[in-house]
Amino acid sequence: MSALRAVVTGASSGMGAETVRRLRALDWDVVAVARREEELTALAEETGCDWIVADMTSDESVAAMAEQVLAGGPVNSLVANAGAAFGNDTVENAGLDDWAGMFDLNVLGVVRCVKALLPALEESGRGDIVIMSSTAGHIVYEGGGGYVASKHGAHSVAATLRLELAGRPVRVIEIAPGMVATEEFSRKRLGSQEAADKVYEGVEKPLTADDCADAVVWTLTRPHHFNVDLMVIRPIAQAAQHKVARNQGL
Ligand SMILES: NC(=O)c1ccc[n+]([C@@H]2O[C@H](COP(=O)([O-])OP(=O)(O)OC[C@H]3O[C@@H](n4cnc5c(N)ncnc54)[C@H](OP(=O)(O)O)[C@@H]3O)[C@@H](O)[C@H]2O)c1
Numbered sequence: 001m002s003a004l005r006a007v008v009t010g011a012s013s014g015m016g017a018e019t020v021r022r023l024r025a026l027d028w029d030v031v032a033v034a035r036r037e038e039e040l041t042a043l044a045e046e047t048g049c050d051w052i053v054a055d056m057t058s059d060e061s062v063a064a065m066a067e068q069v070l071a072g073g074p075v076n077s078l079v080a081n082a083g084a085a086f087g088n089d090t091v092e093n094a095g096l097d098d099w100a101g102m103f104d105l106n107v108l109g110v111v112r113c114v115k116a117l118l119p120a121l122e123e124s125g126r127g128d129i130v131i132m133s134s135t136a137g138h139i140v141y142e143g144g145g146g147y148v149a150s151k152h153g154a155h156s157v158a159a160t161l162r163l164e165l166a167g168r169p170v171r172v173i174e175i176a177p178g179m180v181a182t183e184e185f186s187r188k189r190l191g192s193q194e195a196a197d198k199v200y201e202g203v204e205k206p207l208t209a210d211d212c213a214d215a216v217v218w219t220l221t222r223p224h225h226f227n228v229d230l231m232v233i234r235p236i237a238q239a240a241q242h243k244v245a246r247n248q249g250l
Pocket of ligand 1 (some may be wrong): 015081083178181
């Protein structure tokens with residue numbers, strides 16, 4: 001049997017890059033997608049993955065990415081992982097450009113990729129769509145409004161799509177991580193390393209990017225009749241969004 005082939009978006013850092021590493025270690029063919037070419041070429045050198053520069057907020061860019069993917073052969077799995085949080089606004093002070101940007105990337109970015117690759121995923125006879133949402137897609141918190149709304153959107157897309165694809169050979173899998181200390185996510189959200197460090201202060205072992213990649217790859221490597229609808233993962237120190245054990249040596 002020829003190798004399974006995956007497209008991983010948001011692969012230039014964090015969970016996406018680790019997912020590429022893990023899939024390549026299992027001999028999958030992988031196309032890594034993001035905007036930053038330098039990070040992608042370094043990952044390609046390290047892992048032997050293919051890479052494509054694309055912007056998930058652009059219809060044209062996603063269409064061109066899909067065309068290039070399909071020219072390279074069949075595709076089995078889409079890991080729709082690209083995403084971001086911009087800021088910490090309360091609803092009453094919402095920066096609408098940031099909110100629109102999060103919706104464009106975290107919801108429409110997923111939908112653009114699904115639309116572009118679904119025919120090929122279905123044609124493979126063994127297709128998967130993994131949507132990286134967040135616990136923010138299932139619970140709300142103060143100051144998280146824009147991100148929370150967008151990730152609730154990603155969750156809704158996953159749940160709706162699963163219903164719509166019933167009877168067709170494509171699994172829809174949602175992974176919802178809680179506190180994950182990836183290198184860039186909180187820094188980009190809050191604008192400084194100092195602010196980012198505070199998020200994880202006193203939490204001895206937040207989840208890592210590799211923990212999340214492990215979850216993605218576990219779901220993808222189940223027998224194909226076995227669909228993980230939703231996997232919520234958190235560090236042991238985070239019992240709920242607002243219940244985080246700090247400085248307790250966990
Ligand atoms: N870290 C957490 O605490 C956490 C928790 C739950 C869920 N999540 C979700 O998990 C996913 C991965 O997060 P992470 O922590 O690994 O974050 P990260 O390291 O910041 O990675 C985000 C990835 O998305 C890509 N990206 C951003 N905007 C893009 C665009 N317009 N077009 C294409 N790619 C774009 C980035 O690459 P380029 O900049 O090179 O394009 C990067 O590869 C995200 O969906 C995030 O919302 C994160």
